[in-house]
Amino acid sequence: MKSFLLLLLLLLVFVSFSTTTNAAYNIVDFGAKADGKTDAAAAFRKAWAAACGAAKPAMIYVPVGRFFVSQGLFQGPCKNNATRVFIDGTLLAPPGYGGGAGMWIKFQYVDGLSIYGGTLDGRGQAMWACKTAKLRCPTAVTSLTISKSKNVLIRGLTSLNSEGFHMSIYGSSGVTVLRAKIFAPDESPNTDGIHIQLSSSVTIVNTTIGTGDDCISMGAGTANVRIQGITCGPGHGISIGSLGGVLGDPGVENITVKSVVLLGTQNGLRIKTWGNPYDGYVRGVVFQHAIMKKVQNPIVIDQNYCPGRVNCPGQSSGIKISNISYADVRGSSATKVAVKFDCSASKPCVGIALQDIKLTYMSSSTPAQSFCNNAKGSISGVINPPSCL
Structure with missing residues (x-):
């Protein structure tokens, strides 16, 4: 029932955006294919450039389907402070491991970002196997990073099987995570659900998390x-x-x-x-x-x-609690x-x-x-x- 209500909400908002003066951009119109194989990164970047560059509130729409995205780095500041991303489908990370210099989907320097619904599948199994085998592994990728941004809402997002952290909130303020679902197996190493650092005024509400960290x-x-x-x-x-x-x-x-x-x-x-x-x-x-x-x-x-027991045995913590x-x-x-x-x-x-x-x-x-x-x-x-x- 909750999934149906969320889908109805997304549909109503999409119709509202499509029938008003607000700008709406469907990634399919920029060449994305919902086949789970064709890289939709370029289409996503073009949709972001159009939405972020719009002087009025703008929306990016990801329809139902499986979209392979090699990497998505989306940067502001935008010309508007109401850029919204509505996801009905699933975004798939690369099937290998260690790509993207530690980040897969990243939003930076954005004021007034909203992300609704959708699934991020980090496909982190290869990275977990590398770490479990104690091999020389590359840096694990964080599925979603909010960096140096403010007034951000993430609602109804599902994150699965991240290589590393599922979500990182870094150097940001006014970030709200609502009704998220975050899952990875309990044996998956270093798969923190939500990590917060150098950030203030962060709210995480009504969220379910099960991971290996x-x-x-x-x-x-x-x-x-x-x-x-x-x-x-x-x-x-x-x-x-x-x-x-x-x-x-x-x-x-x-x-x-x-x-x-x-x-x-x-x-x-x-x-x-x-x-x-x-x-x-x-x-x-x-x-x-x-x-x-x-x-x-x-x-x-x-x-x-x-x-x-390296570099700190016998020493005393200087952190005052x-x-x-x-x-x-x-x-x-x-x-x-x-x-x-x-x-x-x-x-x-x-x-x-x-x-x-x-x-x-x-x-x-x-x-x-x-x-x-x-x-x-x-x-x-x-x-x-x-x-x-």
Whole structure:
């Protein structure tokens, strides 16, 4: 029913654009063929040039069918601030791996972009096999990149089997992702659902994500983010970090994660920083109304992140973590330690607030546990497992 309503909405908007003074451009009119083989990249670029160059609101339309697109790099600024892309069909990435210098579909320097519907099939299986075999692989391609843009809406998009990240929001502001569906197998490496970095005022709502890495990850310079109504799993959970891997990374602040469900994920609500002395911060984070089902690490702050034990053993994280609240987090943990705050000796976690935490270990005969190291905070309501703050 939802798919029918979305299709009806797209049809109505398309008819509206076609019958008014707004400009509408169908990629088929520029030579694209829905055969899944003929490269439609040139047709897409021509349609973009026409729409972006229009002085009035403009629309690009991708009809039903399978369109092979070797690469789509779409750049502004546009002459209008209402360029819309309506996709009824499926865009197919190249069948090999490592093309496009790490990016497949990219929009940059655009103000007022909207993307509705459609499917992006990243066909990342060859890249996953290369990584799994530990070969010398090229850079994995991100399926959709929003770069240095503002006032962007992505609604009803489906992303499948990306080589690397499914969606990257970089250096942008005012980006909303609504009712997206993002999927890759749980064994697919580094296929983060949505990655946010150096961006502010980002909203992700009513979205389903299941991948081989973080469902949503927030890197350095992320601020004023609202994440709500997310179903995550499989994957590595909803993560802030990793931070502090290099000198000079900006901090992360004002993050709200609300009304989320995590299903069998490696982590639940996670903050992770490298065990390096580089300065930085994570502050003003609210985790609220979260349901965990067989999650390995439901609540975790890890300031001793050091994969491979290279360059950081024995060092202390310089990232200051403060004012982090967890309220109404409940469900089951797949490990005994359901709440873990492993913080920095030089920059202890402060201002951690726990309220109404109800997490149980899957083994009914063994109670769940908490672990604290260099962490200070407060508790209220019912706390299970008992707090170690």
